[in-house]
Amino acid sequence: ILLWGAPRDFRIDKGSAAILTAENKVDRRLLPPKKILGKNSKSLVERRQKDLEQYLQTLLVQFPQATPPALSCFLHLQLYEVNGVTAALAEDLFHKGEQLLEAGQVFTLRPLQLYSVTQQLRLATPTCFTGDAKTDLGHILDFTCRLKYLKISGAQGPVGSSNIQENSLPFDLSIFKSLLQIEITECSSQQISGLSSLRQTLATMSVHHSTDSMQLVLVPEASEFPQWEPEGAVSSCPVTAVIPVWKSLTTLDLSHNDISAVDSSVKLIPKVEFLDLSHNQLSSVENLQHLYSLVHVDLSYNLLCSLDAAHTRLGNIKTLGLSGNQLSSLQGLCKLYSLVNLDLSHNQLTQLEEIRNIGSLPCLEKLNLSDNPMCIIPDYRTKVLAQFGDRAAEVCLDGKTTTEKELDTVEVLKAIQKAKDMKDQKRTIHSFTQRKPGQE
Numbered sequence: 001i002l003l004w005g006a007p008r009d010f011r012i013d014k015g016s017a018a019i020l021t022a023e024n025k026v027d028r029r030l031l032p033p034k035k036i037l038g039k040n041s042k043s044l045v046e047r048r049q050k051d052l053e054q055y056l057q058t059l060l061v062q063f064p065q066a067t068p069p070a071l072s073c074f075l076h077l078q079l080y081e082v083n084g085v086t087a088a089l090a091e092d093l094f095h096k097g098e099q100l101l102e103a104g105q106v107f108t109l110r111p112l113q114l115y116s117v118t119q120q121l122r123l124a125t126p127t128c129f130t131g132d133a134k135t136d137l138g139h140i141l142d143f144t145c146r147l148k149y150l151k152i153s154g155a156q157g158p159v160g161s162s163n164i165q166e167n168s169l170p171f172d173l174s175i176f177k178s179l180l181q182i183e184i185t186e187c188s189s190q191q192i193s194g195l196s197s198l199r200q201t202l203a204t205m206s207v208h209h210s211t212d213s214m215q216l217v218l219v220p221e222a223s224e225f226p227q228w229e230p231e232g233a234v235s236s237c238p239v240t241a242v243i244p245v246w247k248s249l250t251t252l253d254l255s256h257n258d259i260s261a262v263d264s265s266v267k268l269i270p271k272v273e274f275l276d277l278s279h280n281q282l283s284s285v286e287n288l289q290h291l292y293s294l295v296h297v298d299l300s301y302n303l304l305c306s307l308d309a310a311h312t313r314l315g316n317i318k319t320l321g322l323s324g325n326q327l328s329s330l331q332g333l334c335k336l337y338s339l340v341n342l343d344l345s346h347n348q349l350t351q352l353e354e355i356r357n358i359g360s361l362p363c364l365e366k367l368n369l370s371d372n373p374m375c376i377i378p379d380y381r382t383k384v385l386a387q388f389g390d391r392a393a394e395v396c397l398d399g400k401t402t403t404e405k406e407l408d409t410v411e412v413l414k415a416i417q418k419a420k421d422m423k424d425q426k427r428t429i430h431s432f433t434q435r436k437p438g439q440e
């Protein structure tokens, strides 16, 4: 039996000791005597703690096969110990598993539970540890084979009153055979194995507060095979590993991590339509040209200062979230012709002229520019809308519909702009015709 730190509020109560003595033939003399005098002195408490520890170790050695229920309950084994944790989960699923699967709800597991199942499978101990068929490991495996929606919810700090650090417990996900959706929070990507076995079925994956690299999530094999290629790629150089793609994955949410680069692992997710990389550490956006199916991309709350030629990487997207970055120029966005929603709020946009870069995007309907320095410019709304020319009435700026009055002003501004443009044009033609004879 593997026992992690015993509960801090540890105390042997007379009842448990009596049951153990009576039912399990534990020698009563093993129990350290209670000391009444000076009960609160520190050294006495410490010594008694040691004695009790000794007593528990003796007990556990005495029952190498199955811990008596009284003892395991008293030690909180169902909360803290491999066999106890799996037995409790198995029994729970024995009663409710079928119902949960039918309801199609998200089922939440903790890393400690997954670790325990993983360990028990590795140890090749009997699948039923307690002798009670309801607690057979088989109930868990049957459930995990069929489960579709899983959430793994880790946590920082110790579990309950033990000293177990949950995010250091490795676990293996290959017991899941039918997952469509997984959400992982507050784990460390290093503790997770078997993610790649979900490649066939998974449609939606969310990983938060758990990784600093896309590759750790999408190509865990890369730690063994630094040289790899996605399957089906035409490759000239010899590679050591051919990695299957995530063939059903359409939604990938890696928001709230510490990712600093979009690495080449995205070659393995060609079907992704919705990509959320918000709240990370991206200072540039590479490699997205490999994602032909992208429709919605969220890059909000990163460290982006500019986006050069975004259309070469985000050619067909409809929604682009860029809120909370450091953008001061919109030059790179001028050819995102399919864009419908654009969120540029919370950036460093100062110059109204920058809007010209997006003014002729033919499908743009929603534009968010709130919390940019340019918002304090007098008549900011009408001046922005005027740059959309004939489409000014179709663009919804900062979530507010354009009023008739604003549209009137926009018309005036457009007329002024037009006159100015024509004047500029004339001047160019004029100087051109003037220069012509000189050139000959």
Ligand SMILES: *[C@@H]1O[C@H](CO)[C@@H](O)[C@H](O)[C@H]1NC(C)=O
Binding pocket: 323, 345, 346, 368, 369, 370, 371, 398, 399, 400
């Ligand atoms: C625009 O952005 C601000 C700041 O991020 C946000 O609070 C607001 O809800 C957004 N408005 C719309 C209509 O999306």
